[in-house]
Amino acid sequence: MNIIYFIDLLGTMVFAISGAMAANRKHIDIFGATFTGFVTAIGGGSLRDVFLNLRPVWVDDGNYLLAILTGVTISMLANKQLDRLARTLFFFDAIGIGFFCIVGLQKSLTHGSSEIAAIVLGMFSAVMGGVIRDTLMNETPLIFRKEIYATACLSGAILYVVLGVIGVDPTINAFASASLIFLIRLVAVKYKLSLPVVGG
Numbered sequence: 001m002n003i004i005y006f007i008d009l010l011g012t013m014v015f016a017i018s019g020a021m022a023a024n025r026k027h028i029d030i031f032g033a034t035f036t037g038f039v040t041a042i043g044g045g046s047l048r049d050v051f052l053n054l055r056p057v058w059v060d061d062g063n064y065l066l067a068i069l070t071g072v073t074i075s076m077l078a079n080k081q082l083d084r085l086a087r088t089l090f091f092f093d094a095i096g097i098g099f100f101c102i103v104g105l106q107k108s109l110t111h112g113s114s115e116i117a118a119i120v121l122g123m124f125s126a127v128m129g130g131v132i133r134d135t136l137m138n139e140t141p142l143i144f145r146k147e148i149y150a151t152a153c154l155s156g157a158i159l160y161v162v163l164g165v166i167g168v169d170p171t172i173n174a175f176a177s178a179s180l181i182f183l184i185r186l187v188a189v190k191y192k193l194s195l196p197v198v199g200g
Contacts, residue, residue: 004174008103009067011096016041016071017082018093019133024079026137036136037072043129048104048121052111094185098178101126101153105160106174119157126153126181148188151195156181 019040023033042064046056058064075082104125108118127143127150134141143150160177164170187193 004099004103004171007095007099009063010092011100012041012064013067013071013074014092014096015100015129016068017075019129020072020075021079021082022133022137024075030076033076034069034072036133037075038068039136040129040133041068041071043132044100044125044127045104045129047128048108048125051121051124052108052113054111090189091186094182095178097126097149097153097185098156098181099174101157101181102160102174102178105157106170109164115161119154119161122157122160123150123153126150148184148193148195152181152184152188155184 016037018037020033020037022040023036028036042056042058046058049056058068101122103122105118105122108121109115113121131141131143156177159180160173163173163176168176
């Protein structure tokens with residue numbers, strides 16, 4: 001199994017856990033939690049595929065649905081334990097957005113997007129599922145708060161395009177660019193870094 005594909009499935013499962021846990025905290029029923037986990041996991045990638053005029057990958061590959069169901073089930077069976085492992089889940093979420101962004105960027109370039117559009121679509125792949133989750137939960141989406149989140153994705157996506165132009169091996173490029181996203185997110189949260197506030 002391709003390592004990028006495996007990480008993409010793992011990221012899908014982690015995002016499903018994230019969505020279902022958000023629903024659990026609001027005391028939403030099982031169906032609502034499953035639905036929230038589902039749209040969190042596939043929202044960004046599906047939106048990207050709509051812009052690319054493609055069928056979303058989960059429609060043809062049942063492994064993504066299994067990953068989502070696994071994530072939702074884990075969140076329901078071990079909700080209290082997962083709450084205590086919030087830092088661990090954040091760690092996997094940071095890895096997940098890194099690879100979601102780069103996988104989305106690669107797919108966009110493969111299907112003829114310009115580099116600038118591919119950078120934006122890569123960012124959409126990583127963050128829009130969380131935007132949908134937070135909107136459903138009646139919370140301000142993370143990308144609209146002061147935390148550095150979408151900016152980390154844009155930085156990694158730009159690095160991928162630059163390294164691609166100078167001829168770096170695509171696999172090495174993917175890991176390097178995803179690692180940059182992960183590190184920026186980690187450092188930003190650890191040291192409470194944020195972008196300037198408009199009007200602040």
